[in-house]
Amino acid sequence: MRKPSGREPEDEVQAGFLAVHRLLGDLPSEPETEPEPEQPARSLRSQILSELGREGGKIGGKARAASMTPEQRRRSARKAAKARWAARKAS
Numbered sequence: 001m002r003k004p005s006g007r008e009p010e011d012e013v014q015a016g017f018l019a020v021h022r023l024l025g026d027l028p029s030e031p032e033t034e035p036e037p038e039q040p041a042r043s044l045r046s047q048i049l050s051e052l053g054r055e056g057g058k059i060g061g062k063a064r065a066a067s068m069t070p071e072q073r074r075r076s077a078r079k080a081a082k083a084r085w086a087a088r089k090a091s
Contacts, residue, residue: 065073 068076
C-alpha cells in the first residue's frame, strides 16, 4: 500500500468529499501554504563578534596548552580520554 503524499487525505470518504468540491469549484485545487518568514539580517556588531570569536577559537587551545604545566596537561589529557571512552561505552 502506498503512503499518502500529504496532499491527499487518508480517509476515502474525505477524499471523495474533496474531489466533489474541487470539481464544483468550492475548494482550491491545491492547499495553500504559508510563505516562510524572512530571516532577519545580521547586524554589523553580530558579524564582527562572530569573527572575533572564531579567531579566538582557532588559537585558544594552543595558548592554553602553552600556559599549562606538564602535570596539568597530563591531567587534562586523561580527563579527555576518559570522557571519550565513556561516550563510546555508553553507545
